[in-house]
Amino acid sequence: MDEAFYEQLVEVVRSPALIPVGDFNFPDICWKYNMAQRKQSKRFLECVEDSFLTQLVREPTRGGALLDLLFANREGLVGDVKVGDCLGQSDHEIVEFSILGDVRRVTTKTAILNFQRADSDLLRTLVARVPWESLLKGKGVQEAWTLLKVEILKAQNQAVPEYRKASRRGRRPVWMSRELLSRLRKKKRVYVLWKRGQAGRGDYKEVAKVCREEVRKAKAHLELRLATAVKQNKKSFYKYINGKRKTKDNLYPLIDAAGHVTTDDKEKAEVLNAFFTSAFNSQTSYLQGTLCPDLDIWADMQHVSPEIEVETVRELLLHLDNHNPWDRMGFILGC
Incomplete structure (x- = not known):
């Protein structure tokens, strides 16, 4: 009976959305470390790993044992798992x-x-090529x-190519290399x-054993x-880390100006709106308290032209975050 179940599981796991759930009666399996004691439990654990299923129940469901299990064959399909x-x-x-995913394929156009x-x-x-001196002469800051933004974006459209953003379902895992993908395809052919x-x-x-070990090594190497x-x-x-999370947390309760805790979504929006409104100055249209002292003095003395030194700008560019796309553009323009 067990082998027949495993064969059926391998067949149905090919579906785009699969959620097996029930009492599997394997109390000796440690789902945190994917370890088991009995031979039958180890065989079940191997079948689950070979089918790329994720077990989502973390709390005991009968006494102190975790017997009732919930699986999903892709991330983002199931969320809000609770043991009541x-x-x-x-x-x-x-x-x-809760079932969160849509089984239909959605082609993104982003x-x-x-x-x-x-x-x-x-x-x-x-x-x-842009005549910056004549273009910016006599212009205000805004x-x-x-x-400046318009000219930079024009140059960006010609020098930086675009590509279609892949959907989450069709996205290859970060740890999946070409060699490992070839091994998994070979495993499918052998099956x-x-x-x-x-x-x-x-x-x-x-x-299957070789593929299982390679997947574990790839994940461990990436995380390290x-x-x-x-x-x-x-x-x-x-x-x-965010990609490993099954659900996205909602906005936590907020405290308004009067000290009251708000939990309703509409009330939270009003609290945030009031905060952002109070943080902006209607005359200057920039965040109060966010400018450094030198810029605050210059903002008060708008008739004085700012002095921009090449070495100062270059030093700031060299300390930008190299992993941020906009910062990488800053490096390109500053070189």
């Missing part, structure tokens, strides 16, 4: 969850800039900034041959690399 009280006379606790393939020389040339009787079960198990370089590249680290 018992129903009626049952000694198993209720597992509540285009984003590919700064990795930007033509730096062309960008410098286009920016250098008007000059608008003109098809095994089902047709053209390969032995031992051949498939050997290939991100943790080591977290101080230099925080963006990639937190992007990976």
